[in-house]
Amino acid sequence: MMARLLMLALLSPGFLPAQFNLLLVENGKEVAIPDQLYSFGTKAVGGAVSVEFHLRNAGADTSLTDLHLTSADFEFIPAPALPQTVAAGTAVDLIVQFSPSQPGPSTAGLIANGSQLATFNGTGLASVAVSLQGGSPLPSPLDFGSVERGKSAARRIVVTNGTGGSVLVNIDTTSAQFQVKPAAQFPLDTGAQASLEIDFVPTADGPQQGKLEINQLVYPLTGIGIDPPYPPPQVTFDKASYTSSQQGKLTVQLAAPSEATGTGQVDIVVNPGDASANTDSGIQFLSTGTRTVTFNVNQGDTVGHFGSDTSATFQTGTTAGNIVFTVKLGFFTNAKAITIAPAAVGFDQSQAQRTSAGLDLRLDAFDNTRSTSSMTFTFFDQDGNTLPPGTISVDASGALGRFFASSDLGGVFSLHAFFPVNGNPAQVASVEVEMTNSAGNAQTARLPFTTP
Amino acid sequence: MKTIAILFSLCLTPAWAASNWGMPLVGVARDAKNLIHPVYGVAGSFILRGALSGEAVNWAFAASGGLVEMDGELQVLDAHANVTGRRAAPPGGAVLSPGYAFFAATGELWPAGARAGGSTMIEPAAIAGRVMALGPADQRGIIVAACRASQLWLLTFDVKKGTLMRESAPGGALGEEACAGGGVLLVLRDGILVAAAREIVIQTAQGNERRVPIPVDHGAKIHRAGEDTVQIELPGSPSRIMRITADGEKMYELPAAEARP
Numbered sequence: 001m002m003a004r005l006l007m008l009a010l011l012s013p014g015f016l017p018a019q020f021n022l023l024l025v026e027n028g029k030e031v032a033i034p035d036q037l038y039s040f041g042t043k044a045v046g047g048a049v050s051v052e053f054h055l056r057n058a059g060a061d062t063s064l065t066d067l068h069l070t071s072a073d074f075e076f077i078p079a080p081a082l083p084q085t086v087a088a089g090t091a092v093d094l095i096v097q098f099s100p101s102q103p104g105p106s107t108a109g110l111i112a113n114g115s116q117l118a119t120f121n122g123t124g125l126a127s128v129a130v131s132l133q134g135g136s137p138l139p140s141p142l143d144f145g146s147v148e149r150g151k152s153a154a155r156r157i158v159v160t161n162g163t164g165g166s167v168l169v170n171i172d173t174t175s176a177q178f179q180v181k182p183a184a185q186f187p188l189d190t191g192a193q194a195s196l197e198i199d200f201v202p203t204a205d206g207p208q209q210g211k212l213e214i215n216q217l218v219y220p221l222t223g224i225g226i227d228p229p230y231p232p233p234q235v236t237f238d239k240a241s242y243t244s245s246q247q248g249k250l251t252v253q254l255a256a257p258s259e260a261t262g263t264g265q266v267d268i269v270v271n272p273g274d275a276s277a278n279t280d281s282g283i284q285f286l287s288t289g290t291r292t293v294t295f296n297v298n299q300g301d302t303v304g305h306f307g308s309d310t311s312a313t314f315q316t317g318t319t320a321g322n323i324v325f326t327v328k329l330g331f332f333t334n335a336k337a338i339t340i341a342p343a344a345v346g347f348d349q350s351q352a353q354r355t356s357a358g359l360d361l362r363l364d365a366f367d368n369t370r371s372t373s374s375m376t377f378t379f380f381d382q383d384g385n386t387l388p389p390g391t392i393s394v395d396a397s398g399a400l401g402r403f404f405a406s407s408d409l410g411g412v413f414s415l416h417a418f419f420p421v422n423g424n425p426a427q428v429a430s431v432e433v434e435m436t437n438s439a440g441n442a443q444t445a446r447l448p449f450t451t452p
Numbered sequence: 453m454k455t456i457a458i459l460f461s462l463c464l465t466p467a468w469a470a471s472n473w474g475m476p477l478v479g480v481a482r483d484a485k486n487l488i489h490p491v492y493g494v495a496g497s498f499i500l501r502g503a504l505s506g507e508a509v510n511w512a513f514a515a516s517g518g519l520v521e522m523d524g525e526l527q528v529l530d531a532h533a534n535v536t537g538r539r540a541a542p543p544g545g546a547v548l549s550p551g552y553a554f555f556a557a558t559g560e561l562w563p564a565g566a567r568a569g570g571s572t573m574i575e576p577a578a579i580a581g582r583v584m585a586l587g588p589a590d591q592r593g594i595i596v597a598a599c600r601a602s603q604l605w606l607l608t609f610d611v612k613k614g615t616l617m618r619e620s621a622p623g624g625a626l627g628e629e630a631c632a633g634g635g636v637l638l639v640l641r642d643g644i645l646v647a648a649a650r651e652i653v654i655q656t657a658q659g660n661e662r663r664v665p666i667p668v669d670h671g672a673k674i675h676r677a678g679e680d681t682v683q684i685e686l687p688g689s690p691s692r693i694m695r696i697t698a699d700g701e702k703m704y705e706l707p708a709a710e711a712r713p
Contacts, residue, residue: 245496247704282497286690289500289708313690313705315497348476348494349679351515362515364476366494403473412494414476 019059022110022117023091025052030091033118040074040098040122044216046129048099049122050077055112056091064092064113071108073100074120100124103163126163127215128188133158133195142212144178144200144223150259152201153223159196159214161188167215169194175210177202178221202226228259230297230330233304235266238311242338244318244368244411245346247286249311252304252327258297264304264329265294266312272321273342277370280410283317297329304329316340318366318411320439342369344442345435348412352431352447358420359428359449366412370404371438373397377417380446382429396435426451479678480513480520480533481691483709488520490533491677495695495702500709504535512586514550515679519564521546526553528565537565549586549639550676552594552611556583561594561614572614579607584630587639593617597639599631606639626655638674638682640696645682647672652684652694654701664701666692 023030024038043049055067065083069075077095086092100106103126109116130138133156144153161167169188171180181197188194202208202225212219231254238249250266268291270283285293293312295304304327306312316323320342326335348364359379375396379387403413421428434443478491478498487503488511510521513529520527521541528537544557553562560571579598587595593608604627608617621627622644629648630637636647646653649670651663666672668686677683677693683706684692691706 245494247496281499282493284499284707286705286707315707318494318497346494349478351679364478364494366497400473407475409475409492409499410497412476412492412497414474416472416474 019057019062020064020086020112020115020117021056021058022112023054023056025054025093030054030056036118038118038120040120042123042125043098043100044125044127045100045103046127047217048097050095050097053094053096053118054091055086055094055117057086057088060088062086062113066114067092067094067110067112069096069108069110069120071106071120073106073122073124074098074108096120098122125216126165126167127217128167128169129160129162130214130217130219131158131160132156138219141209141220141222142198144221146224146226147200147202148228148259149202149205149225150228152199154200155198157196157198157212159188159194161190161192163190165190169215171196171212171214173198173210173212173221175208175221177204177208177223177225178210178212180212227262227330230254230258230260230262230264230332231256232332232334233264233327233329234334235325235327235336237336237338242316242340244316244320244340244343245282245348245366246316247313248316248338249313250325251311252295252329254297254302254304254329256302258299258301260330261298262330263294263296264327265292266325266327267292268314269324269326270317270319270321271324271337272319274320274370277319277321278405278410279408280317280319281408282315282410282412283319283323284315286313286315318346318368318409319370320368320411340368342439344440345372345437347433347442347444350444350447352449354425354428354449354451356425358418359425359431361415361417361419361431361433361447363415363417363433363444364412365415365435366410367400367435367437368411369438370401370411371397372400372435374436376434377419378432378434379428380430380432381427384429387428391434425449477531477533477678478693479681479683480511480518480529481677481683481693481706482508482511482675482685483691487709489709491681491693491706496704498693498704498707500707503709510546510548510675512548512550512676513678514676516550517564518550518676519546519548519553521548521553526562547583547586549589549594551589552586554583554586554596561609561611563611572609572611574609574614578609578614578616581605585637585639588641595639597630597637597644602631603627604630604637604644622655624655624659624661626653626661629653636673638676640676642696645674647674647684652701654696662701664694664703 024033063083064086067080077097103124105123107121110118147153167188170185179199200223205225208223208225210221212221234253236251236253295306303310320340322337322339324337345365345367351362353360375394377392430446430448432446475492480488481491482488486507488508489500489503492499506522508520512518517531518529526539526541527535530536542555542558546553546555551564559574562571581598581600583598585597594611596607598605605621607619626646630646638645643656651665654662671687673685675683680696682694693704693706695702
């Protein structure tokens with residue numbers, strides 16, 4: 001008889017040998033629940049607290065067909081998929097949330113495949129209600145949108161005491177970028193309301209998050225910090241006007257101290273007077289060797305910084321026309337042009353040498369119009385007298401034009417001319433070279449011949 | 453005189469046909485990565501183009517060509533900055549001019565382009581000091597700038613025999629500044645340049661001294677970069693190009709060597 005009773009007792013659902021064990025998860029490790037009783041503590045009505053458990057299968061592979069909690073104040077977050085096969089030795093991860101719907105104690109059993117594995121309890125605490133100014137529920141999260149650094153956005157909330165007694169309201173946020181006004185703690189009589197302001201004051205760019213905590217009630221807060229706009233930039237130069245073959249300095253001036261930190265850039269675009277002119281590689285920023293240079297702006301700056309300098313050096317090249325400098329900073333774009341006027345040929349280096357066979361002349365120069373038409377050579381003796389036949393003219397337009405068409409160096413060129421002499425070259429002391437382009441004539445100094 | 457005049461008129465047409473136009477080569481310059489680039493353009497409009505392979509330890513260049521010292525090798529450049537020869541160099545570093553290399557460790561003076569064995573020995577006793585720079589040379593002699601104690605001397609050696617032909621001391625403040633500290637100097641045909649604190653000191657052939665400010669206290673290096681061009685390397689600051697003409701000196705900033713626009 002006793003044996004039959006024992007057998008019946010073992011076969012009833014509440015006393016079946018446990019296929020599943022419920023274990024608490026603390027710091028990622030499973031911990032046994034003493035007496036299978038777990039307390040969620042005290043939580044404000046309207047608030048919630050969540051705890052992680054593992055439902056571990058201590059037997060053979062089995063199907064989990066039933067898993068539920070016996071009180072609506074407790075729920076699985078998220079609800080587990082049912083049915084599901086739980087392999088031997090594995091566990092189902094569970095998050096149980098306690099959110100008391102009314103003040104006072106609350107109890108629930110956790111039932112798995114008909115067996116109660118644990119008992120949960122918790123206590124609801126009478127608390128205040130929190131809503132938006134118009135009475136609508138506080139959204140989760142409470143979003144402040146995009147706000148410039150240094151500025152703020154405000155949201156008003158209303159705290160209502162519906163507990164039936166006086167309440168000391170404790171209010172705080174978890175991030176300094178979300179601030180509560182006017183006070184962090186105040187008493188609130190039963191039935192009374194208090195209007196509060198929550199300010200989002202971003203100190204960094206990008207998404208910012210925090211929490212609003214009111215008497216154990218927690219409300220997520222979110223907002224996005226964005227850069228304030230830059231002041232309008234303007235390009236200024238170290239000279240009022242420029243000519244070809246010069247190096248100048250450019251500064252980016254800001255209309256006001258910048259509230260933003262970031263990077264801008266200046267680009268060069270060349271509009272040659274002769275639209276068919278080849279590119280001029282000499283027109284460039286020296287720090288990059290290109291036609292683009294970047295600069296940094298920090299909060300409080302009134303000028304852009306090119307590395308450690310407040311100006312960028314550029315070359316005007318050797319092409320007549322306009323050089324347009326366009327500065328870009330944030331949403332602002334501003335352009336300023338300098339005009340390089342057409343000019344007569346500019347002479348740079350020269351080398352005039354006598355050789356045993358004649359006179360060797362090298363002349364480096366530039367023609368920013370690329371229109372040189374004629375050249376003249378005048379040779380002088382030791383006494384400074386012009387040697388017959390006098391000035392010798394040469395049409396340079398064809399050969400020089402072909403050179404310019406193949407060059408990407410702008411208007412620079414190097415002339416190497418050789419004059420055979422059958423007599424004594426030492427009697428030729430010097431030479432003057434004159435070149436004519438669309439802007440006028442230019443003449444070298446008297447270039448003395450040397451003997452290497 | 454009449455003969456020359458006639459020859460000019462007769463020879464002009466074929467001469468002009470033989471003339472050519474090209475890109476003006478200012479000289480060569482070393483970039484921040486120690487690579488040597490040809491520099492084209494004119495004063496104030498410089499363009500750096502493709503680099504020679506290998507990091508340069510030292511170099512000197514003029515209108516007729518130059519020398520570049522790489523690690524253990526000396527490269528010879530022609531007037532267009534093309535490498536026309538290479539020669540293994542003795543250890544210890546070289547003092548360079550565009551046409552000669554002097555190796556203090558061995559006392560050898562190499563003319564640019566000389567083959568192995570084509571060098572001249574200079575006895576240390578004849579120098580009696582520390583060689584700082586090589587100056588202009590002609591077919592007979594070369595000027596060697598040397599510090600004897602704290603004073604700069606210009607010694608002229610026979611380029612074929614290595615014997616001392618004459619010597620002189622430039623004197624003045626420059627003479628002492630050249631030998632103080634690192635003693636960074638160049639000897640050009642028309643003067644001597646010394647890199648001093650915050651200035652380049654120039655003593656002309658006539659003995660006049662001029663000073664051109666530079667933006668660093670120390671560490672400036674000067675190199676013969678072209679016929680009348682000197683590169684001034686400044687630690688922490690872009691290199692400068694100094695053009696030296698009969699009208700004086702003019703300083704420019706050297707562009708970075710980057711892609712063409």
